[in-house]
Amino acid sequence: VEDDVKKALIEFMDKLSHGTAERPSNWGWNMTSDPCRDKWIGVICDDGLNKVKRIVLEDLNLTGAFDANSFCTVKSITVLSLQRNKIIGQIPSEIENCQSLTHLYLTGNQFYGKLPESLSMLSNLKRLYIRDNNFYGELPNLPRISGLTAFLAENNQLSGQIPPFDFPNFDYFNVSNNNFSGPVPDVQGKFKDTSFLGNPYLCGKSLPNDCPPITTKQKPRKSSSKQILVYSGYVILSLVVLLFAIFKFLIKKKPKEEKKDEVKKQNVALDKNSTMPSTITSSEFRNGKSEYSLTSIESGRIPSLIVLMSSMTSGLTFEELLKAPAELLGRGKHGSLYKVMLDNGVFLAVKRIKDWGISCKDFDRQVRRLDQVRHQNVLPPIAFYCSRQEKLLVYEYQQNGSLFKLLHGSQSGQIFEWGSRLSVAASIAEAMAFMHEELHEDGIAHGNLKSMNILFNKTMDPCISEYGLMVVENQDQSFLSPLNSIITQEDFDGAPPYSTFKVDIYALGVILLELLTGKLVQKNGFDLPGWVQSVLREEWTVEVFDNALISEGASEERMVNLLQVALKCINPSPNERPKMGQVFQMINAIKEEEEKSISFAP
């Protein structure tokens, strides 16, 4: 076997076994022996012992990364199996150069990230097994590979729609236990629903979720618990509407005199343009148009549902929103959040805001202002609704979870390395600095910044959600939970909403602490900023850092630098805290240092 092939293979093995206990000498894989004649472990050659044909390195406890750059220079290899090791990292995009590969088996490792688009350029690939890893995001255009006959991808976090593979050609296909959404493709009778189970947002005949549109009056069926959950959201929303209808009906029934007084009183208290949705009755149609549809914009009144970004929700009405299947995602201090699926397969996150004493006029003004100030790392509202009893904010549903989930979720073993943490911190700080700058005059801060409100979009970039939901104005300071134990009275000195900008800085400091320590902000009496400060007082700085960061070999100096930024942000005295722009500059400088150190690394 030629020297350059040996060299490439050894480089590939060096990266693969990086961090693994010392390689036994009987493995071979060195320049003084021959891969075929000396039978390197895992190497299978042609009969003439001149060409390496297959690499099968299974169950060897390999803990390094897959160096496709070196590996793919060996053009004779058709099979690569690295199953059941502990290989980490992404599939590099250089995999595209492995044009001879027919079988790629990566099952049972710790690969993560998106499958590179270049994987779909492997035109000779027949079998691709990526089960039991941490891959996420949408699939590349794999159906482009015409000879593909097997795809096993169970137990990852892959999302988006399942593309239309050439199922009749397939022997094996399984994508169960992922986050795929939308309809199950037509498998032409080839595969059972077991190939698709465990994808909560996937819909299809034999799955727990039926696909929309839902036909009118269906016979009552036995509901699965999943369906009960989905429809409970719908029932709750409908109940609110029904209650209001009854309320309205009762008001109409009051004697005229009393009604006049009532109207007078209400005119003082109410926003005169605001209306309340109800089941549509004839009195609620003016000039043949529903007051609750977008067409009412023409009438000059504030319509029920105002769509800001029509590309996603073209023609969406309030009734459609109510009718759509909804799943309750959470009930927070500010209200409830529902995941809603529209007929066109688009998923929305609808926030029903609780107890916000802002008038519809101000709410309208605030949301429209937020819509004008766009930053790529801030999730814009795409529609909103306001009545006296109800305020809704509609966002695009982000399927890749939150920073909170990534740091503390059940997907243990999911790698979130130092470089990525630093980049997330810099992106959030940059976006917050931009928003603070643009919205300072309007007095609109975030008001509820926390790792649960940092969502990952399709490209896994962090996006800040719920910017501007400053329910602080109702003076309910408990909204700061889980920060309330450490926010001082001084935070509320000076007129809100300006103090909220300082609260945002504090909140960003807490997020930095979460990134550095990997610990929850509060749990069973534990409070993160207090704990960090007590450890620092004992001068055990390194003790605060997440073990995963230490074992990864993250730079202690840069972790300490970021910790210092965090401490400045959580200064008990709000006026001593840096401005968001300064916080961004400091974090960015650390990030640049990190990048420089990587590019100069040997």
Ligand SMILES: Nc1ncnc2c1ncn2[C@@H]1O[C@H](COP(=O)(O)OP(=O)(O)OP(=O)(O)O)[C@@H](O)[C@H]1O
């Ligand atoms: N647009 C979205 N897409 C996907 N998930 C979301 C979206 N917005 C929020 N979530 C997630 O839904 C869950 C519930 O969110 P919710 O806003 O109700 O919680 P919360 O922030 O604790 O509430 P509150 O802001 O009222 O205190 C959280 O895990 C959050 O990460």
